[in-house]
Structures are given as structure tokens and as C-alpha cells.
Amino acid sequence: xxxxxxxxxxxxxxxxxxxxxxxxxxxxxxxxxxxxxxxxxxxxxxxxxxxxxxxxxxxxxxxxxxxxxxxxxxxxxxxxxxxxxxxxxxxxxxxxxxxxxxxxxxxxxxxxxxxxxxxxxxxxxxxxxxxxxxxxxxxxxxxxxxxxxxxxxxxxxxxxxxxxxxxxxxxxxxxxxxxxxxxxxxxxxxxxxxxxxxxxxxxxxxxxxxxxxxxxxxxxxxxxxxxxxxxxxx
Amino acid sequence: xxxxxxxxxxxxxxxxxxxxxxxxxxxxxxxxxxxxxxxxxxxxxxxxxxxxxxxxxxxxxxxxxxxxxxxxxxxxxxxxxxxxxxxxxxxxxxxxxxxxxxxxxxxxxxxxxxxxxxxxxxxxxxxxxxxxxxxxxxxxxxxxxxxxxxxxxxxxxxxxxxx
Amino acid sequence: xxxxxxxxxxxxxxxxxxxxxxxxxxxxxxxxxxxxxxxxxxxxxxxxxxxxxxxxxxxxxxxxxxxxxxxxxxxxxxxxxxxxxxxxxxxxxxxxxxxxxxxxxxxxxxxxxxxxxxxxxxxxxxxxxxxxxxxxxxxxxxxxxxxxxxxxxxxxxxxxxxxxxxxxxxxxxxxxxxxxxxxxxxxxxxxxxxxxxxxxxxxxxxxxxxxxxxxxxxxxxxxxxxxxxxxxxxxxxxxxxxxxxxxxxxxxxxxxxxxxxx
Numbered sequence: 049x050x051x052x053x054x055x056x057x058x059x060x061x062x063x064x065x066x067x068x069x070x071x072x073x074x075x076x077x078x079x080x081x082x083x084x085x086x087x088x089x090x091x092x093x094x095x096x097x098x099x100x101x102x103x104x105x106x107x108x109x110x111x112x113x114x115x116x117x118x119x120x121x122x123x124x125x126x127x128x129x130x131x132x133x134x135x136x137x138x139x140x141x142x143x144x145x146x147x148x149x150x151x152x153x154x155x156x157x158x159x160x161x162x163x164x165x166x167x168x169x170x171x172x173x174x175x176x177x178x179x180x181x182x183x184x185x186x187x188x189x190x191x192x193x194x195x196x197x198x199x200x201x202x203x204x205x206x207x208x209x210x211x212x213x214x215x216x217x218x219x220x221x222x223x224x225x226x227x228x229x230x231x232x233x234x235x236x237x238x239x240x241x242x243x244x245x246x247x248x249x250x251x252x253x254x255x256x257x258x259x260x261x262x263x264x265x266x267x268x269x270x271x272x273x274x275x276x277x278x279x280x281x282x
Numbered sequence: 283x284x285x286x287x288x289x290x291x292x293x294x295x296x297x298x299x300x301x302x303x304x305x306x307x308x309x310x311x312x313x314x315x316x317x318x319x320x321x322x323x324x325x326x327x328x329x330x331x332x333x334x335x336x337x338x339x340x341x342x343x344x345x346x347x348x349x350x351x352x353x354x355x356x357x358x359x360x361x362x363x364x365x366x367x368x369x370x371x372x373x374x375x376x377x378x379x380x381x382x383x384x385x386x387x388x389x390x391x392x393x394x395x396x397x398x399x400x401x402x403x404x405x406x407x408x409x410x411x412x413x414x415x416x417x418x419x420x421x422x423x424x425x426x427x428x429x430x431x432x433x434x435x436x437x438x439x440x441x442x443x444x445x
Numbered sequence: 446x447x448x449x450x451x452x453x454x455x456x457x458x459x460x461x462x463x464x465x466x467x468x469x470x471x472x473x474x475x476x477x478x479x480x481x482x483x484x485x486x487x488x489x490x491x492x493x494x495x496x497x498x499x500x501x502x503x504x505x506x507x508x509x510x511x512x513x514x515x516x517x518x519x520x521x522x523x524x525x526x527x528x529x530x531x532x533x534x535x536x537x538x539x540x541x542x543x544x545x546x547x548x549x550x551x552x553x554x555x556x557x558x559x560x561x562x563x564x565x566x567x568x569x570x571x572x573x574x575x576x577x578x579x580x581x582x583x584x585x586x587x588x589x590x591x592x593x594x595x596x597x598x599x600x601x602x603x604x605x606x607x608x609x610x611x612x613x614x615x616x617x618x619x620x621x622x623x624x625x626x627x628x629x630x631x632x633x634x635x636x637x638x639x640x641x642x643x644x645x646x647x648x649x650x651x652x653x654x655x656x657x658x659x660x661x662x663x664x665x666x667x668x669x670x671x672x673x674x675x676x677x678x679x680x681x682x683x684x685x686x687x688x689x690x691x692x693x694x695x696x697x698x699x700x701x702x703x704x705x706x707x
Contacts, residue, residue: 086496088494090369091493092479092481094500095500096488098500102511103517106515110515110518110560114553114556117556119558119559120531121541121613124535124612126614126617127536127617129461134381134618134621136606137619139566139567139601139604144622147379147626148397151411153631155628167573169582170582171584171591195299195454199602237308249578252574257691324640327640328652332645378625380621381622383619
């Protein structure tokens with residue numbers, strides 16, 4: 049005789065698929081908890097040991113660097129002479145590269161503020177909670193929005209001669225077009241991979257790509273007067 | 283029940299009970315104190331006396347500057363230009379982000395080493411991200427016959443000083 | 446001989462004084478080990494247990510841990526460097542030269558401070574992107590991500606203020622350019638610039654202000670936010686476990702669940 053249960057107990061910890069869980073308890077049964085068991089270890093000593101080990105390895109690497117390479121120290125500060133080129137620390141060179149093209153209020157105030165604000169709102173940007181691929185739903189409308197945004201951005205960058213930022217944007221845009229024309233059933237693995245990516249992923253990847261390219265250009269390819277140089281011809 | 287709730291909320295709105303009254307006084311005085319502290323902090327943080335060099339510089343006799351020459355005074359951060367129309371002084375501090383520009387004799391233009399802005403010798407921007415031309419500075423001849431420049435006062439361009 | 450030291454150690458650990466400091470007591474039971482975390486004001490920011498999967502290098506690359514490591518190295522080397530540094534013009538630059546040529550290990554400490562700072566900036570960015578691509582910023586961890594963004598800003602500010610302190614050409618012009626950026630802020634730009642530098646140009650006032658920010662205010666802020674950051678990991682349910690891990694036996698697929706419910 050089969051059990052005439054009118055409910056099914058399920059375990060589901062996927063908050064993307066079921067952000068809210070409802071429990072039904074019928075009259076003849078009591079609430080049943082199926083523990084979501086996952087193997088755990090004690091923080092002390094397992095985690096602390098690994099943390100200490102990781103920091104020790106880091107310390108060894110950094111001490112080695114400190115012994116091998118000297119920190120730069122130039123002549124004493126001289127307000128009557130600007131070194132050429134005057135470069136910021138490497139992690140600000142992406143920003144300095146942008147400063148070369150745009151007025152300070154855009155590159156120095158607007159862009160950083162927008163970056164910080166978008167970083168802060170990322171986790172609250174819940175429109176796509178399922179993290180479904182960008183072009184899998186509402187494909188037509190989203191493609192239209194994408195084309196308008198991408199072409200607008202590219203025209204803007206080219207109009208200001210910011211080819212350094214336009215090239216990575218173009219590559220990301222091409223990858224997005226590939227994603228739009230593939231589906232999770234596509235033959236090639238990379239097409240399948242791209243098609244599943246949500247919008248936040250695309251924005252962040254674009255940001256990462258621009259950050260790397262702009263920083264690398266500012267660090268290695270800019271010489272006196274912020275003109276192009278090749279790093280091996282210094 | 284709905285009536286009761288409504289009734290309770292109207293009385294709460296209408297009259298202030300003691301607890302809410304004191305909470306409001308407390309928060310209000312904290313707010314006033316915060317505004318006062320902010321004002322005080324602003325005043326404290328802006329120095330009243332600055333040990334910075336005087337904005338007025340003495341460049342010496344006008345005859346020392348040949349016609350069609352651009353002379354930079356790096357200590358003052360200015361150019362003195364002598365053209366056939368007369369003398370004028372130009373700030374050498376780039377209007378973009380404050381780097382000190384340099385006069386390039388071969389190209390006949392002023393170049394900024396930081397972000398690649400370029401200017402003519404009258405301060406007009408040729409290229410680069412600088413938002414404004416290099417400002418012209420007030421120039422006059424002192425009673426002793428020396429050229430004086432006030433770095434803190436901008437004038438409209440093309441006001442040559444003729445001697 | 447080792448037996449004897451063990452015995453002495455045991456006696457020390459069982460002494461009244463030791464027990465008054467470390468209350469968890471001696472022992473290797475789960476309870477003792479949990480108490481070792483729970484009864485320590487610093488360690489109790491962490492949970493007493495973690496999921497075993499989170500220990501693998503591939504899940505986090507230990508980027509957060511390594512960032513903490515660089516921060517600790519920076520505090521130690523920074524405090525030592527402060528002992529030989531005067532934040533005044535032009536003494537600051539002379540102190541740099543002294544550190545380089547006169548002070549024993551001065552050059553090494555400065556190098557270590559410099560490279561650790563650069564490593565920290567790099568690691569903070571790497572940590573941020575790793576967390577993003579793992580999807581670990583999603584609810585209920587949103588606020589911890591925001592704290593992370595604050596820590597990123599504090600790290601950049603620390604590095605920016607520290608950049609001026611050697612008072613060399615590199616420092617002077619980088620800060621001149623950087624501080625002039627604040628002038629571009631609409632309406633209050635030049636006020637901010639004036640307050641930040643304590644004057645109209647990068648000068649002795651600016652050096653002192655940056656010194657206080659770099660050595661006192663920003664590190665304290667960083668410590669505060671780091672503590673909250675760690676504590677929130679525990680409160681938000683431990684380190685994030687990626688969803689696409691292999692399904693455990695006994696877990697019911699949701700599609701079958703829905704079908705049967707119908």
C-alpha cells in the first residue's frame with residue numbers, strides 16, 4: 049500500500065530559484081526538518097592554521113621582494129620643476145589615462161563617483177535575481193537597448209578620441225553579440241558559457257577589462273608629455 | 283478593530299505624549315549640536331594664516347626681456363612674454379591639474395608634461411584636456427621701474443603692457 | 446627532555462593565572478576548540494565552525510586572508526618607520542635618506558612597507574572581483590559587500606596619503622595632480638581642496654594633514670570596518686558556498702517537487 053501523503057518534503061537551498069520557501073504542515077503529520085548536512089570543521093585549529101600559513105607565505109614573498117627591490121625615491125620635492133612624465137601610483141594610472149581625454153569634472157569626479165555608486169548598488173540590483181542569461185528573455189527588447197547603449201558609448205568614446213577605452217568596449221560588445229546569438233544549447237562550450245551570463249556579469253567584466261587595459265597603457269605605454277612610447281625603448 | 287486602530291493613531295498624532303516630547307527635544311538639541319560642531323570643525327580646519335610666498339613678484343627691469351622672447355620664472359610659476367605689441371605675464375600652472383608647464387622653443391608652444399595639454403604663447407589651448415586657457419596676470423611697472431606681476435589677479439587676455 | 450617541557454607547559458596551562466586569561470582550558474575536544482574561538486575577543490568575530498569546502502584554495506584563493514596579512518605587515522612596518530620620520534618640510538625627505546643609508550634595516554622596512562602597500566591594493570581589487578564572480582555578494586551578504594567597497598576606498602586613501610610622505614618629486618607632483626582633482630567638484634571644489642591641503646598648494650600643512658590621516662585616522666577606520674567585515678561573515682551565514690557544487694544525495698530536484706505537488 050502506498051503512503052497517501054499529500055505533501056512532499058524537499059530540501060532546497062537554492063535562493064536564486066526559490067527565494068522564499070513555504071512550509072505546509074498537514075493535519076496528520078508533524079513538521080519535519082531534513083537537515084541540510086554539510087561537512088564542517090572547527091575553526092580552531094583547521095582554519096586558523098591555514099590562515100597563519102597563508103600569511104606566512106605572503107610575508108616570505110614580500111620580505112623577499114623588499115630585499116631584492118628598493119622602493120623608488122627621487123629628488124626632493126621641487127615645486128619649480130614638474131618631472132616629465134609625472135605619473136601617479138600604478139593603480140591610479142587608469143584614472144590618469146582618462147584625465148588625458150576628459151575634463152577633470154568628468155574623469156576625476158563623475159566617473160569615480162559613478163563607479164563607487166554602481167559598486168555599492170550591485171547587490172541591491174535585484175531585477176535579475178535568477179541570474180538568467182541577459183538575452184534569454186525579452187530578447188528583442190534587450191537587444192535594442194543593448195545596441196543603443198553600445199553604439200552610443202562607442203560613438204562617444206571615438207568622438208573624444210579615446211580609442212584606448214573604445215577597443216575594450218568594442219571587444220566586450222562583440223562578445224555580447226555572440227552571447228545574444230547563442231543559447232544554452234549551443235554547440236561550442238564558450239557560446240554556452242557566454243549565453244548564460246546576466247547583465248551584472250557583463251558590466252563588471254567590462255569594468256575589469258577597461259581597468260586592466262587603461263592601467264597597463266598608463267603604466268607601460270606613456271612617456272614624456274603623456275605621448276605614446278614603447279616600454280622596451282626607454 | 284480597524285476603528286480602534288484609527289482612533290489610537292489620531293490621538294497619537296494629535297497630542298504629544300511625554301516620552302515623544304522629550305525624545306524630540308533630545309534629538310533636536312543633538313542636531314543643533316551637530317550643526318555647530320560641523321561649523322566649528324570647518325573653521326578649525328581652515329588655517330587663518332598661510333606661510334605661502336606673496337602673490338606679487340618683482341621680475342626686474344623690462345629691458346632685460348628681449349622682443350619676441352618667452353621667459354619662464356619657475357619659482358613664481360609664470361611666463362613673461364615680450365612681443366612687438368608689448369609685455370604680458372602668463373600663469374605657468376596648467377589649468378588642468380596644476381602641473382607646471384614648460385616653454386618649448388623649437389615648437390614655439392607651451393607644453394604640460396602631465397597630461398599632454400598644449401598652449402600657444404598667448405595661453406590659448408591648442409590640444410589636450412585643459413578646460414581653460416592659461417590666465418593672463420595683472421602686470422604693471424613699479425615706481426622703481428621694475429616689472430611687477432600679481433599672480434592672484436587674472437585679467438582679460440590681450441591686454442598688453444606697453445612701455 | 447621533550448617530555449619534561451611538555452610537563453612544564455601543561456603545568457603552566459593549568460595554573461590559576463593561565464586559566465584566568467585563557468578560559469577555554471586545555472583539551473582537544475570539540476567543546477574546548479569551540480571555546481578557544483568563542484572566548485577570545487578577536488577570534489570570536491569568526492564562527493567556531495566553517496564548511497569544509499571553504500577551506501579549498503580554489504573557492505576563495507585566500508584573497509581576503511592575504512589582504513589582512515598585508516594590512517598587518519603594513520601596521521608593524523609603519524609604526525616602526527614612524528619612529529624615524531618627522532612630518533615636516535624638508536626634514537621628511539632627509540629622514541627618507543636617513544632611513545635609506547643610516548638607520549639599520551631602515552631601507553628594508555621602507556621597502557617592505559612600500560611593496561606591502563602595493564600588494565594590498567592589488568589584493569583588495571582581486572578580492573573584490575573574486576567575490577563578484579563567485580556571486581558571494583548576493584543576499585544576505587549585500588551589506589558586507591558595501592562594507593567591502595568602503596574598505597576598498599579606505600585602502601586607496603591610505604595609499605594616496607602615504608604617497609606624499611617621502612616628500613620627493615614623485616610624491617609632490619602626484620599629490621598636486623590628485624588634489625587638484627578635488628577642485629573639479631562642482632560648487633565646493635576649491636573649499637575641499639583648501640581644507641584637504643590646509644592651504645592653496647601642497648606644502649608643510651598638507652604634509653602634516655596627510656601624515657595624521659595616514660598614520661591615525663584612516664588605519665583606525667580600516668580596523669573598525671575590517672572587524673565589522675569579519676563579524677558580518679559569521680552573521681551572514683559563513684563564507685558563501687557556490688551553488689553549482691555537485692548535488693548531495695537525498696536532495697530533491699525542484700522540478701520533481703513541483704510536479705508531485707500538483
